Amino acid sequence: MVHSRIAGTGSYLPHKVITNADLEKLVDTSDEWIASRTGIRERRMAATGETTGDLAFEAAQRALAAAGVQAGELDLIVLGTTTPDLIFPATACLLQHRLGANGCAAFDVNAACSGFMYALAVADQFIRSGSVRKALVVGAETLTRMLDYGDRSTCVLFGDGAGAVVLEASDQPGIITTRLHADGGYKHLLYNPVGVSAGFQLDQPNAGVRVMMTGNEVFKVAVKTLDRMVGETLEAAGMHESDIDWLIPHQANLRIIEATARRLKLPMERVIVTVDRHGNTSSGSVPLALDEAVRSGKVQRGQTLLLEAFGGGFTWASALLRY
Ligand code: COA
Numbered sequence: 001m002v003h004s005r006i007a008g009t010g011s012y013l014p015h016k017v018i019t020n021a022d023l024e025k026l027v028d029t030s031d032e033w034i035a036s037r038t039g040i041r042e043r044r045m046a047a048t049g050e051t052t053g054d055l056a057f058e059a060a061q062r063a064l065a066a067a068g069v070q071a072g073e074l075d076l077i078v079l080g081t082t083t084p085d086l087i088f089p090a091t092a093c094l095l096q097h098r099l100g101a102n103g104c105a106a107f108d109v110n111a112a113c114s115g116f117m118y119a120l121a122v123a124d125q126f127i128r129s130g131s132v133r134k135a136l137v138v139g140a141e142t143l144t145r146m147l148d149y150g151d152r153s154t155c156v157l158f159g160d161g162a163g164a165v166v167l168e169a170s171d172q173p174g175i176i177t178t179r180l181h182a183d184g185g186y187k188h189l190l191y192n193p194v195g196v197s198a199g200f201q202l203d204q205p206n207a208g209v210r211v212m213m214t215g216n217e218v219f220k221v222a223v224k225t226l227d228r229m230v231g232e233t234l235e236a237a238g239m240h241e242s243d244i245d246w247l248i249p250h251q252a253n254l255r256i257i258e259a260t261a262r263r264l265k266l267p268m269e270r271v272i273v274t275v276d277r278h279g280n281t282s283s284g285s286v287p288l289a290l291d292e293a294v295r296s297g298k299v300q301r302g303q304t305l306l307l308e309a310f311g312g313g314f315t316w317a318s319a320l321l322r323y
Contacts, residue, residue, distance in 0.1 A: 004127035004135070004167040005174035006323060007069060010062025011163040011291035012055050013278070014046040018144075020156070027152035034156045039254025043159025043279030046142045053085040053094045055162035056140035059287070060099060066294075067166035069134055071099035076135040077106040078123050080115025080283035082312070083142045084108060087196060095138065105132075111182070112190070113250055113311025115139055115283030116163065120307075120319055121178035127169050138164040139283035146192060148210040157252070158211070159279035163287020175321045177236045179229060182315045186221065189214045190312040222252070222310045223259045229308060230264055233318045241265045243304055244320075248293060250309035251275035251285040260308065272298065282311065299323055 019042045020031035034040055046055065056079060064071060077099075079092035086094075092106040111118040116139025126132040140162035147155045167175075190213045194200050201208075226249075234240060241264045249257045251274050261271045272293045274285075281288060286307050293299040301323055308318040 002128055002130055003170050003172060003174035004124045005170040005172065006321070007166045007168040008063050008065070008067025009163070009165050009287065009291040009294045010059045010064070010066055011161065011288045012058035012062065013044045013161045013288070014050060014055065016045045016047060017042050018045050018159070023156050026149050027155060029152045029156055038157060039275050040156065040279045041276045044161055045144045046160040051085045052081050052083050052140045052142045052162070053091045053098070055142065055160065056091060056095050056138045056164070057098050059140065059162040059164040060095060060136055060138055063136065063164035063166050067168070069166050071101040073134050074101045074104045074136050075132040076104055076123060076126055077101065077138070078109060078119040078135065079138040079140060080109045080111060080119040081140050082110055082112050082115065082282055083145060091140070111311065111315040111317070112313055113252065113280070113282045113285065114309040114313070114315040114317045116286050117307065117309045117317035117319060118180060118315065120165070121180050121317065123167050124175045124178055127167055133169045135167045136164060137167060138162065139285070139287045141282040141284045143280070143282050146209045146211060148208070151210070153215055154211045154213055157280050159281050161278055161281040161284040161288050163284055163291050165287060165290070173322055175319055177233060178317070178319045179233050179236065180317045181229065182313045184313060186314040189217050189221070190314070219253065219256065221314065222256050225314070225316050226256070226260045226308060226310055227263045229316055229318050230260060230306065233306065233320050237320050239320065244306050245270065245303035246293065246299055246305045247271045248286060248289050248305055248307045250311070251278055251289055252280045252310070264306070285309070
């Protein structure tokens with residue numbers, strides 16, 4: 001039986017740091033409010049002209065180098081993003097060309113903050129089916145490009161960044177199970193009101209490219225849903241909470257992360273937390289946290305990791321894997 005395993009990880013953060021103190025100068029907020037409600041202390045912002053594809057390229061190169069894989073060996077690139085460089089071509093195609101992987105399949109997945117998890121599950125399925133041997137999976141975002149820096153309820157939460165993994169076919173797992181879910185009935189709680197087909201509506205009040213969110217409602221659904229999903233994931237794999245070495249959660253809010261850790265009976269020492277320094281980087285969040293954990297030496301080969309994310313859609317997804 002063919003499995004997929006992570007051969008290498010990489011990530012990239014833009015240089016510019018936006019602290020809570022910087023945001024205090026823009027909106028009526030405070031470091032104390034942001035840190036105590038979300039755990040966020042700073043986030044990164046892409047430079048003028050620096051795109052999602054630029055961040056993805058840096059992260060991808062690092063993942064390929066860590067895996068010892070040449071771009072020309074790739075059979076597939078799947079890139080999770082809600083902030084593509086262009087409406088088309090897909091950012092995955094722009095990335096493919098820059099990497100020199102021309103010819104392989106390349107496409108984007110939009111599942112908001114679950115984008116990387118969806119992309120990982122798609123690539124895993126291609127490898128399990130035997131049609132792909134080596135895949136590059138990326139989560140990359142420039143969320144700060146669609147924030148309204150007059151809206152304190154959203155502009156303090158998000159940041160820019162990218163992470164990537166190279167997946168390889170293997171006779172050993174690797175990825176043990178992935179779970180993907182969505183419920184479009186929750187669209188009204190978290191969305192961006194503009195689009196090609198719906199129209200850009202730039203003349204409407206409150207329109208423009210911006211995040212619309214009912215934060216406290218999103219919070220409640222996220223905690224309940226993640227609680228349910230981690231149970232479902234363990235059950236599908238026939239495993240128990242005590243089998244998990246590391247939880248690598250979506251980095252939206254420290255209180256949501258702590259609730260999931262409690263559900264899994266995991267002390268926070270076994271949870272990778274980057275939200276304090278990255279904010280919510282949407283699709284970038286899980287692979288950024290994974291790469292940081294690998295490079296710091298926390299995550300070791302042979303350990304069992306639970307990755308999860310929740311985002312607009314709503315979408316939610318998990319992957320249980322042996323690193
Ligand atoms: N600074 C200061 N006050 C703020 C603020 C800010 N940046 N943003 C909102 N507030 C105010 C609100 O106006 C409200 O004031 P009021 O009581 O006078 O009406 C008060 O803080 C409480 O707002 P509420 O939204 O109930 O706070 P909360 O404890 O739920 O925290 C979030 C808000 C957004 C941090 C939290 O709900 C959250 O993280 N939700 C999930 C968001 C998320 O994960 N989104 C992405 C999914 S991937």
